[in-house]
Structure formats: C-alpha cells, structure tokens
Amino acid sequence: MVCFLCVKKASLVGAFFMPAFFAAQVQAQIQPQAFCSASEQLTYVSVKRVVDGDTLRLVDGRSVRLIGINTPELGHKGQTAEPFAVAAQRRLQDLLDASDGQVGLQYGAQRHDRYGRTLAHVFDGAGRNIEAQLLASGLGYQIAIAPNLALLDCQLAAQQFAREQGAGVWRQPVLQAPEELTRGGFRQIKARVRKVQVNAQGAWLELGAAVIRIDGQALKSFKRGSLEDYVGREVIARGWVVDRASRGRNKVGRARWMLILTHPTMIETLSSVKTTL
Known part of the structure; x- marks a missing residue:
C-alpha cells in the first residue's frame, strides 16, 4: 500500500x-x-x-x-x-x-x-x-x-x-530499562541484548531482567540468522509485556518480564558497535 x-x-x-x-501552520495542515x-x-x-x-x-x-x-x-x-x-x-x-x-x-x-x-x-x-x-x-x-x-x-x-x-x-518517548518495569502492558524497552537463543518454537533475546519472545510464526518475518546481530547491541523493542511472576509461570533464574515481539519493525538498533558481554 x-x-x-x-x-x-x-x-x-x-x-x-x-x-x-x-512551520507550525504547515504541520497542522499536513498531519490530518x-x-x-x-x-x-x-x-x-x-x-x-x-x-x-x-x-x-x-x-x-x-x-x-x-x-x-x-x-x-x-x-x-x-x-x-x-x-x-x-x-x-x-x-x-x-x-x-x-x-x-x-x-x-x-x-x-x-x-x-x-x-x-x-x-x-x-x-x-x-x-x-x-x-x-x-x-x-x-x-x-x-x-x-x-x-x-x-x-x-x-x-x-x-x-x-x-x-x-x-x-x-x-515528544518525550517513554523508554524503560528492564529493571524499571513494574507492571505489564504495552511498553517500549531499551536495553542491551546479552544472548539470543533460537529453536523450533521461536526465539528469545535475553536482556537481563527481561526477555524478548518471538514465537515461531512471527519468526518467519525475520531474515535467517539476523537475530544474532543483536547480541551486544542496544535496542528499543515495542510490544506487550507479560509479568510471568503474576501468572505463576516464572522459574528460578528466568527473567520476570517477557516482551512479546511480533514483527521486525517493532525493534530497532541504537548502537552500531557491539559491546562484548
């Protein structure tokens, strides 16, 4: 389209x-x-x-x-x-x-x-x-x-x-670090990707106190092998955050917060240089 x-x-x-x-007048005319x-x-x-x-x-x-x-x-x-x-x-x-x-x-x-x-x-x-x-x-x-x-x-x-x-x-985008999350809902998380795991069920991008989850269907929209490029880079991811502790689904050693990523356009890279983790 x-x-x-x-x-x-x-x-x-x-x-x-x-x-x-x-400029303000022009903007008012364009937006609608x-x-x-x-x-x-x-x-x-x-x-x-x-x-x-x-x-x-x-x-x-x-x-x-x-x-x-x-x-x-x-x-x-x-x-x-x-x-x-x-x-x-x-x-x-x-x-x-x-x-x-x-x-x-x-x-x-x-x-x-x-x-x-x-x-x-x-x-x-x-x-x-x-x-x-x-x-x-x-x-x-x-x-x-x-x-x-x-x-x-x-x-x-x-x-x-x-x-x-x-x-x-x-105007002032609300970006939260994983450690700042207090409840679920639609959120923008800013964090550095520490590790990526991919299997038949989907993919997980580990951010410390949070993890990004990409299910198998959504994973088809990503280029093969592209997720590994996120490791060591700072990203902003948008999506619905789930509090796994409130649902009794969290296990010891797992991140409490899980952001459901549905498409490549919902994540962007901020840093062009990788950081060794």
Whole structure:
C-alpha cells in the first residue's frame, strides 16, 4: 500500500528552516492529510461510540479494534490514564464526527482477536485511513502483527512523520530499562541484548531482567540468522509485556518480564558497535 502525504518530503525538510509560527501552520495542515488507500471495497457502518483511541463500538453491537495502531491506555480501576490517551480518544471522536458517524471497514486477514473484537482498518467518509491520521499526529504507536499487514508500509511512514516532528508520544518517548518495569502492558524497552537463543518454537533475546519472545510464526518475518546481530547491541523493542511472576509461570533464574515481539519493525538498533558481554 502507498502512504500519501500531501506535502513532499523535501517540503517537510524545508519547514525546519521556516519561522516557527509558519512551520507550525504547515504541520497542522499536513498531519490530518496523511492516509493510506484501501485495497478493497469498503463496508460502511454506523458507529455507536468511541471506546478509546483504537477501539469503536458499532450500532450493530460489534467492537472494532483498529489494525496497526496501539494508543495509550485510559485510566481504569482508579489508575491514571497514560499520557495522550484522552487526546487519542478525542481525536478519534473528532474524525468520527467529521465523517457523520459512518466509517468504512477493510477487514483483516485475521478477522477477530482473542477477545472476539472485529479487526479492521477504518476509513473516514473521504476514504482516508483513520489509523494513519492518528499515527501522523503522534497519538499512538504503529504495531505489526501478521497476517494483518496490508497497510504496514504507509502506516510506518505516518508514524515516522510524527517522530520527525516530535509529535504526541514522540515528544518525550517513554523508554524503560528492564529493571524499571513494574507492571505489564504495552511498553517500549531499551536495553542491551546479552544472548539470543533460537529453536523450533521461536526465539528469545535475553536482556537481563527481561526477555524478548518471538514465537515461531512471527519468526518467519525475520531474515535467517539476523537475530544474532543483536547480541551486544542496544535496542528499543515495542510490544506487550507479560509479568510471568503474576501468572505463576516464572522459574528460578528466568527473567520476570517477557516482551512479546511480533514483527521486525517493532525493534530497532541504537548502537552500531557491539559491546562484548
């Protein structure tokens, strides 16, 4: 799929040399226009309400989880909402209102998640992809989970735009060392890879107090032998962290925290020089 940004990259670079007030005006005009094109006929449906920044409840009773984005969590059970969680929810509501409460659905190759929610790319009345608009505004993180990768490239481009602008969650990215983790959920871990193990069930990248887990299906997306290149390098990995101690699955000598890595685009190398461990 192609991601269309209505201002060319050269224009974006030039914006950094404009007066601050003019650059801000240009940015405001660009962000809402980032979108991905649908690859098939859309099914338009009516939305009952916005649950959070990445979930909709339809009039027909279905819950729709937007593919390719994870927005910060709203506060539940007395917990404080994560930064930009409310902003993401409000932005999604604004996009819905501008589309007269109607959205087009492009269903994922995997149509439902383990919670029974419908997995779909969501488009506004003008055919613009809503996930990409949220990503371009920095109101969530791009996530890649096979086989629902139809709009991966253009959504990554939308996220990269937000990163370059320092928008939303990219203004001051929350990066945690494994030792700083206190609970599970979607996290960005920054650590040096100490060891890599690969077998028929998948792969493990050891980080000390945490381990990155890549299951056999996700491992197919990685180039053969590429994981060993991470050893000794500092990386940032994004994904859902599981507290193995809380589930009674942790054993003596094993890392308590396990981050589930679903695709190569969810991990990036920070250091180009390996450190001997």
